[in-house]
Amino acid sequence: MYIKKILIAVVLLGLVGMGAFAFYVYTNVFSENTAFNNKEAHVYIPSNAQFRDVLEELEPLVDNIDSFELVARRKGYHTNIKPGHFIIKKGMNNNDIINTIRSKNIPINVKFNNQERLEDLAGHISRQIEADSLALLTAMRDPQFLTENDFSQDTALGMYIPNTYEFYWNSSAETFRDRMRTEYDRFWNESRVQKAKALGLSKGEVMALAAIVQKETAKVEERPRVAGVYINRLKRGMLLQADPTVIYAKKKKENDFEQVIKRVLYVDLELDSPFNTYKYAGVPPGPIAMPDISAIDAVLQPEQHDYLYFVADVTNFGYHKFAKTLAQHNVNKAEYVRWVNANGVNR
Structure with a gap:
């Protein structure tokens, strides 16, 4: 009888223990442990992050960071941390969260356009992926990479085709740069290559x-016409005489790309720079800004016409007046100069 009571007590204690364990497992592993109101939260875990860094990142997003830490250690996550961008959904439990940040690195959309220099591009990209601007700029300017890929410091910006691309957030600077080289090759398909050769x-x-076309007009529909003017000038051996190249040359020489120049003065036209198309014939040694795809395709398929000149149209802002002769251009230019003077645009 005494032994029977002992066995019953052992069984009961076992059941209580199993119940307690089940409660522990449910409470710490399978019960909801999110503290945000949105449907999902984004978590960014840097490369070389320590477990304490992960806990710090997650603490505002979970109800009970201690239970998360306990389960994470039980599952061995604290010694096998994965960097990346992860999405935690509302209502997840600790087990779900750990499985997510362990294996579900989600790509992000990286966007860029119209950057004026590699420095600007590096800064813009660094706000979207883990790599910092210095690492990105160093990778973009790497002499060995540029030489091996037929680019120079002046032409390097032209390798980056403005668009939206998928990247893992923890991509390195070199990964970003190399991917852009691949996208550049993809952009220059056989059709575009043949159009360039024909020109x-x-x-x-x-x-x-x-x-230059990009800087001259923000109106996408006008770009093929502007491109046609420059193609006509090149065919006739004329100077391009593009004001945006003078502005760029001035900024570059003075190492001040923050200055705003609304009016090119005659003294600026004498600036000795290979980018100054009032002094040097042909196309500049590199892009003065990052052209978008519409500007590139406008050059590859310019409007066929006989225009050789254009100037801002003060009666239809944003657009230009085009002329086939210098005499007509001078009439259009005089109208523009009168407007500029009347509105006090001196620089």
Whole structure:
């Protein structure tokens, strides 16, 4: 009888223990442990992150960080941390959260356009992926990479085609740069290559010319016409005489890309720079800004016309007046100069 009571007590204690364990497992592993109101939260875990860094990142997002830490250690996550961008959904338990940040690195969309220099591009990208701006700029300017890929410091910006691309957030600077080289090759398909050849232009010259077109007009529908003017000038051996190249040359020489120049003065036209198309014939040695795809394709397929000149149209802002002769251009230019003077645009 005494032994029977002992056995019953042991069984009961076992059941209580199993119940307690089940409660522990449910409470710590399978019960909801999120503290945000949105449907999901984004978690960014840097490369070389320590477990304490993960806990710090997750603490505002969970109800009970201690239970998360306990389960994470039980599952061995604390010694096998994965960097990346992860999405935690509302209502997840500790087990779900750990499985997510262990194996479900989600790509992000990286966007860029119209950057004026590699420095600007590096800064812009560094706000979207883990790599910092210095690492990105160093990778972009790497002499060995540029030489091996037929670019120079002047032409390097032309390798980056503005668009939206999928990247893992923890991509390195070199990974970003190398992917952009691949996208550049993909962009320059056989059709575009043949169009450039038909114009007698290299890829680099197309990019440099497209950058001028980009700066000349924000109106996408007008870009093929502007491109046609410059193609006509090149065919006739005329100077391009593009004001945006003078502005760029001035900024570059003075190492001040923050200055705003609304009016090019005659003294600026004498600036000795290979980017100054009032002094040097042909296409500049590199792009003066990052052209978008519409500007590039405008150069590759310019409007066929006989225009050689254009100036801002003060009666239809954002657009330009085009002329076939210098005499007509001077009439259009005089109208523009009168407007500029009347509105006090001195610089």
